[in-house]
Amino acid sequence: MALVLTEEQSMLRDSARGLISDKAPVSHLRHLRDSKDPTGFSKELWQSFAEMGYAGLLVPEEFGGSGLGFMEAGIVTEEIGRTLMPSPFLATSVVAASALNRGGSAAQKSEYLPKISNGSLLATLAIDEGAKHRPLQTNLQAVRAGNGFKLSGAKALVVDGHVADLFIVAARTAGAAGKREGLTLFLVNSKAKGVAIERTIMVDAHNAARIEFANVELTADSVLGEVDQAAGLLDGILDIGRGAVAAEMVGLSDEVFGRTVEYLKNRKQFGKLIGEFQALQHRAAQLYVDIEITRAAVMKALQALDADVAKAASAVAVAKARAGTTATRAVQEGVQMHGGMGMTDQFDIGFFMKRARICEELFGDANYHTEQLARARGY
């Protein structure tokens, strides 16, 4: 398949860009941050997302969704990356919707997917426990109790964790931390007894939470997929999330770069536009090349996910590693080339730097994914 957008995909990009740039420019995030908004995103805008078919973008049409693919999801996250709009799209519409769609029973799908599509249910994956993303190190314990399970442990960096209605919790039902065997996913109502949610205001002013589970009682039908055998399902869900975050980072990088090049064309020092200096021209050109190469790698990964999620791991590792490195470089160059202005809160560039840092950490950083590629290639 060609690595260019189809006509339909271009139309999706244009309409997403129109909505997001109109309703949620960077000033929208700034306002949410400065007003200490308790929700951290615009519910009204999320309703617009539902009406446009974005909330259920990946949900099959039989459950009220748009039935589109990961390439399309990446088109939306790329546009979100351009304005840093806080949105449940990643956690709910990409990660949780994929988890339910890929691992859910018929009953689970028909209970939750229509509500995701119409924007009435927010859901999120609770995976990380330590400082770094290490899914196999999952050690939150789920022990059998009667016909069901009891959950005990803690999760960190749960995206939208303070507003989500439903958590998809990775837990250990058998085996030691580090093993693929013995992982199970559970659907947990955020209002369940024993769930303690601490909203964590993150560096990027987006939404996350730390969540503690203290003997949370679950029925047997709250298992998503198979007991002890969730590693494969989890790999797929995480790779889908990684592809979407990588696309967000492409949008973020491209936007920072565009703003920086504009600055080089307008800022004067030593009687010249600073964009006339070869030292800056070459750095800008190198960054351009990096972004274009990363853009292609991300498109490749999204296409690979659309073709077969189970076979997309290496393409996704390449994309997420590249996107992390590229976005980091883009925001660093962005701040540096804006000089003192880049250090001010008043200027938007800093928001991009902060968001890039979160995206880099989310679902594994560049080092993590580079390591995954090395392992996959057997050295």
Place this chain on the structure above:
Amino acid sequence: MGARPPLSSFGIWMLGPALLKYGNDAQKKEHLPKIAAGEIRWCQGYSEPNAGSDLASLQTRAESDGDDFVITGSKIWTSYANYADWIFCLVRTDPTAKKHDGISFILFDMTSKGVTTKPILLISGYSPFCETFFDGVRVPKSHVVGTVNRGWDVAKYLLQHERAMISGMGERGVGRPLGQIAADSVGTDALGRLDDAMLRGQIASFDVDEAALAACAERAVDLAKAGQAHPAFSSAMKYYGTELNKRRYEILMSAGGVDALEWESERSRQGARPRAWLRTKANSIEGGTSEVMLGIVAKRILDLPGA
């Protein structure tokens, strides 16, 4: 020396596309079938001793004399000129015009009277390039491709193709994956991982970038087919592809250790690896240096001022 075969690269990749766009019917009829059949070995007369990155300052003169041009001057870095049958050459036909405006693109037979070549010994120990001298070489004016004094257009167009070709050299690889090649010489630990953590990290980062570049090369072709390609994008690819290929050979040398240092033994196939490593250092120079490529990206794609 393991470099691209001159027959296909110069004829098919470079001159062929330029003739299709700028050649007249007679020139196409005479040369294209032979290029396709690989009958004529072509070489490229671009760089001169005093015109490297600043190619347009070239001084080889072509003076009008009746139906002919008489060519005098010298070229350098002419790949395989000592084996070539014909040359496509940039010559100055109007010394009074601005430097880009007095150049013509001309084809002639390397057996013409007044043409001599002298191979240049490189750091690799090979001599793939020559100095080429023209002493009053008489060439019919009908051999000019495109318009007289508008040869720079043809030259630039051909360079785009050359750069696209060179950028691809980094992707083709050397057969086996770097990680496996390194494992043979460095060894592995109990988990099967390369027994040199830093080298392993370098290889993994290289593999990430190589896979990403391959996706970008694929996308460049798709964009061209869709009519959405930027004409200067080949400069971006040339820059990255050649820098990446140099990285590949630095890793290969590091992975090979002592075994990669023998220069003349049978065991080392006459120093194949160190010679190839040294050869790659030219990748980011030939066909336009990395710095020239970045300048082109800055000017033509990013539209930065004064670039």
